[in-house]
Amino acid sequence: MKLRIFRYDGEGSHYDEFQVPHESGQTVLDALFYIQENLDDSLSFRYSCRGAVCGSCAMLINKVPRLACRTQVKSLVEGEDDAEIKHYPALDKGDEIPEGAVLIEPLPHLPVEKDLIVDQDKFFEYYRDIEPMLKTEGKVPEKEYEMSPKEVNELEEYTNCILCAACFGACPVDGENEDYRGPAALAKLYRFHIDPRDNEDRLELADHEDGWWACEFHTNCRKVCPKNVPPNIAIGKARSQLQKEDE
Ligand code: SF4
Ligand code: FES
Structure with missing residues (x-):
């Protein structure tokens, strides 16, 4: 499974792609942890409860603002994602969703501090x-x-x-x-x-x-x-x- 992720280090921005092994019940937050623990420990994102309680992990996932800890990777990759929101200009700023992959970007309308963390x-x-x-x-x-x-x-x-x-x-x-x-x-x-x-x-x-x-x-x-x-x-x-x- 491929994840394409927005990166920002305070100076410039780009996208990185990572291959992550798929597991049953895997959430986007689980996938981010896999990357941080196994592929790139500089990847930054905010989280706390891991159970849709603290509100820390909201980010733009396949062009829809959602909680990373509550979003199943499988539904995104297999096209079962039925989230339909009205299009708005901030969605045009980043990359397009790659075929068969998951695109993860920071939440729009707030300044980015690092990678997926917004102020x-x-x-x-x-x-x-x-x-x-x-x-x-x-x-x-x-x-x-x-x-x-x-x-x-x-x-x-x-x-x-x-x-x-x-x-x-x-x-x-x-x-x-x-x-x-x-x-x-x-x-x-x-x-x-x-x-x-x-x-x-x-x-x-x-x-x-x-x-x-x-x-x-x-x-x-x-x-x-x-x-x-x-x-x-x-x-x-x-x-x-x-x-x-x-x-
Ligand atoms: S989406 Fe808005 S209204 Fe809903 S829980 Fe988050 S902050 Fe509250
Ligand atoms: S980690 Fe607390 S809501 Fe997602």
Whole structure:
């Protein structure tokens, strides 16, 4: 099995190809480890949990942002990969997918530090901007908080986010407007807005041209999200509520 991998050392970039023996159940992250341990120990990539929990290993795999630890090599090589996202300019920057091989590149829309590692500062700056913590002042009950099953279910759709930034790298708007807060931050903001324990009107925080109103509903965010978080739905609902408030 052949892997074609983007390399960057701080000065110049190129692609390297590696032959990796295929094993049953092998993920892209497993293949990267094989290369690092057996073929080229300078290959750099980010990971931690190896189980789709920490969000560290998002990268561009066959032109789709995905978690390396969750993507099976077999499905890519055998053409069973059914990920269909809307095309956007960042996908044209690198190589084309080689016949019968897997192409691995860094996540788009964030600066590359080395090989497959990107600088996530901007992504987390936008995340911190939405003040991602519960604000319960004046709303603390004497006993427990009461939430209906409907409220819990809706909240859980958004709390599942692992901050992998795959949606940020898949969003055409993030590629054009570097001030756009991006799908993950907006989904998180909406998550606090609908939390019945929170006491602030959160929607205002992104009520500007680089927040709720910048989204063009390409829906790549939802298609690539490894946790099925629907940022596009959150953004649509937030806009409707803001429009109603203005009427
Ligand atoms: S919304 Fe999904 S794709 Fe975006 S950061 Fe969260 S888990 Fe990753
Ligand atoms: S290594 Fe943690 S999500 Fe992939």
